[in-house]
Amino acid sequence: MNKQQNILIIGAGLCGSLLALRMGQRGYKVSVYEKRPDLRQVNLDSGRSINLAFSDRGNKAIKLVGIEDKVKALCIPMNGRMLHDIEGNTVFAPYSGREHEHINSISRGALNALLLDEAEKHQNVSIYFNKKCKSVNFEKTTALFQDYETKNEFIEDADVIIATDGAGSIMRQSYYLGKKFLFSFSQDYLTHGYKELSIFPTENGDYKTYKNALHIWGRDSFMLIALPNLDGSFTVTLFLSYDDGAYNFNNLTTKERVIEFFRKYFKDALELMPNVVDDFFKNPTSPLGTVKCSPWHYKGNTLLMGDAAHAIVPFYGQGMNASFEDVVEFDKVLDTYKGDWETVFKTYEASRKKDTDAIADLAIDNFHEMKGHVNNAIFREKRNLEMALEKQFPNDYSSKYSLVTFNEAIGYQEAMLRGRAQDKAILNMLNDGTLNLKDDLKIILEKVKKETEAILEDDRIAGLK
Amino acid sequence: MNKQQNILIIGAGLCGSLLALRMGQRGYKVSVYEKRPDLRQVNLDSGRSINLAFSDRGNKAIKLVGIEDKVKALCIPMNGRMLHDIEGNTVFAPYSGREHEHINSISRGALNALLLDEAEKHQNVSIYFNKKCKSVNFEKTTALFQDYETKNEFIEDADVIIATDGAGSIMRQSYYLGKKFLFSFSQDYLTHGYKELSIFPTENGDYKTYKNALHIWGRDSFMLIALPNLDGSFTVTLFLSYDDGAYNFNNLTTKERVIEFFRKYFKDALELMPNVVDDFFKNPTSPLGTVKCSPWHYKGNTLLMGDAAHAIVPFYGQGMNASFEDVVEFDKVLDTYKGDWETVFKTYEASRKKDTDAIADLAIDNFHEMKGHVNNAIFREKRNLEMALEKQFPNDYSSKYSLVTFNEAIGYQEAMLRGRAQDKAILNMLNDGTLNLKDDLKIILEKVKKETEAILEDDRIAGLK
DSSP states (O other), X not given: OOTTOEXXXXXXXXXXXXXXXXXXXXXXXXXXXXXXXXXXXXXXXXXXOOEEEEOHHHHHHHHHTTOHHHHHTTOEEEOEEEEXXXXXXXXXXXXXXXXXXXXXXXXXXXXXXXXXXXXXXXTTEEXXXXXXEEEEETTTTEEEEEEXXXXXXXXXXXXXXXXXXXXXXXXXXHHHHHOSSXXXXXXXXXXXXXXXXXXXXXXXXXXXXXXXXXXXXXXXXXXXXXXXOTTSOEEEEEEEESSSSSSOTTTOOSHHHHHHHXXXXXXXXXXXXXXXXXXXXXXXXXXXXXXXXXXXXXXXXEEEOGGGTOOOOGGGSXXXXXXXXXXXXXXXXXXXXXXXXXXXXXXXXXXXXXXXXXXXXXXXXXXXXXXXXXXXXXXHHHHHHHHHHHHHOTTTOXXXXXXXXXXXXXXXXXXXXXXXXXXXXXXXXXXXXXXXXXXXXXXXXXXXXXXXXHHHHHHHHHTTX | OOTTOEEEEEOOSHHHHHHHHHHHHTTOEEEEEOSSOOTTTSOOOSSSOOEEEEOHHHHHHHHHTTOHHHHHTTOEEEOEEEEEOXXXXXXXXXXXXXXXXXXXXXXXXXXXXXXHHHHHTSTTEEEEOSXXXXXXXXXXXEEEEXXXXXXXXXXXXXXXXXXXXXXXXXXXXXXXXXXXXXXXXXXXXXXXXXXXXXXXXXXXXXXXXXXXXXXXXXXXXXEXXXXXXXXXXXXXXXXXXXXXXXXXXXXXXXXXXXHHHHHHHOHHHHHHOTTHHHHHHHSOOEEEXXXXXXXXXXXXXXXXXXXXXXXXXXXXXOHHHHHHHHHHHHXXXXXXXXXXXXXXXXXXXXXXXXXXXXXXXHHHHHHHHHHTGGGOHHHHHHHHHHHHHHHHOTTTOOOHHHHHHTOTTSOHHHHHHHHHHHHHHHHHXXXXXXXXXXXXXXXXXXXXXXXXXXXXXXXXXXXXX
């Protein structure tokens, strides 16, 4: 293979900069074009997605490119959910019964800056900022860009183009509008939007509430969450319907209404956020959407990756992790078929799409779990039981959450199928009394395993597979 | 309510012409704009969708507008599937155990012509042909048209616009491209396409094979079907992958390959189609897609209906029936909320969308059933059992097929949930020996009902509903 092949990457976000780093390590000549300015020089965050959950699937990619320690320095471990009820009482619900398993809060900007720095260490990687992609000619493998400052337009060609330009991908739009091939595509919006708020540090720079948790104020039809930042602050996000219910984004239009809403539903959070009204009216309300599409590639010319191929809602904390895992999976396929881009792209999509479809669906599941089910008695009983099983049988049991988040050796689809069957088994056995919590945990484990297998087998037979 | 409100309907296909008729009957001033010429004067069919399956849900609408007898005269009853195996052997599999239940083959063109004639009998209904819609301004409730002959463009306004302009709806595209509101949208293509072929009548004008059935040559990864026409011919459709398998649309490029393919897999059909090669190369290959979207309406100004709102694949024979049922459901809501279009549109979508989503998914299910499962031993055993149950307990049992096709009093979603649970119950009980076919049918019925309820209940608990 000609190592000097030109790879054009559209978008220098988390996925694009990681991919550039990896392709640089592999010796390709990599050019990255990013529409925004260099975030290492300009503060771009304006109340949207300031921090993210980073976990084991993402870490596979970070290990692959050899910067695990540098990323770890940016992480704040979150060992579980801190559930806040309407009275302000809290319960801590761990993510896993295995002590070493946790997720991490990480700053989007700091991680992106690190990846850009690492990518630029390679002489064969060039990153250009303020270059907005306008369209991609996937038949000719060229892309049209516009310089933000000069407004001049220019065309770049390459041996292959990989678009990592996010949920609003321009290359995906070129696929859709081009009508040159059958392009399956979906964009699905939730009826809820989100708005970022913040809990500032104390005067001494300390955390105002427990640091090592993802805080959740679940209120069934809406919720508030908070993730810690290294500077002692928390990034808070309100998920709320645009239109439905007594309080919604369309009718929270005055200072008084906002205070009233927070006082009624998030009393303890309000005490930590004297700044809530300012944040509420300063920060935008953003939609929550899922994007799926296929094919991701056009012949051996172009490929969609990361959010450009599969944008998901944030509720499983897997958006970035899924995009990072894309790079790992792509890299594996490249080992096997390098030199034949069409086969690389086709093989990659054939093995990967089922998993990104699954995490999209799981993320919707978790929206309902976080805002409501965490308050449900039978659901809590299930979680407590699962924590006990994971603790006593660390090698024999993993909850759906663990399968998705900590079992990075299996794909999202397998995690989804097994995880949903386990949930169904436990919830039904708790409901009909088949599970007796006073039984030996070993007996309970066997019952859960047997019932889970029966559920999976019934589904297989009904599907005539 | 002002009965002289102007209703603009885009598209005079089956749904649009039925809607025009109904709105005309209600006294509205209705203008219909259709991009094609008047099909009563020009033969438009060119190897695409010449006949359709018409059944009970469609007939609800035909009864509503009072033309049941006229439609009946166009119908050829199909009482079941005639399954053709690879050797040319046939088995007849009825659609129902209740003798009066059947579906009908009907000519799209003849039915459309009838609906246009009936609509035009109303002085308050005007239909304009050769007027192509270019875009809809849903904020102003206006539509831009182009005259096919003069090429002149003109704008029409109305009190409300209802787009019944099919799977490629221009108004839906205006919603999508307008980005004025969050528009969820999906287009999903199967990897299979279709091509229409034909079996001509005998020299005496007789049917060359059994008239009152839907013929199926299911070959697991592809299939051929045939529906009878009033003139003694059959419209035949080949469903085949574009790319996969030894024979596919992309590699069937020579006369010899086409003959070889038919000789190998459809020996008995080939004997009835000496014209197959001509048809194959003359007729286009068309894609099979599902379209879902939401919202269907913009405020009280505009509404999508029929395929424009929910295009489905043809395998349940429900595309036209679903669109006709739209008119019935819309008409009901109009009775309740007439005078308040926004409430009419919102209420209609809120009650209807779950059902059109369900029939879209059911139609995909049936693709797999028709091409493969009909040949599967346990599936045939299930169907035989269900026919016996329907025959012996006509008021107590309906298969999934019957729930969808003949139980027009329940919605598609309810039919889907109950039908899938029944299938799962029977297939699993047959598989594990819980059902003994020598048992009394009454005992079998009770077992099936009990197991179906258990499956639905387990799902409810797992969903925490």
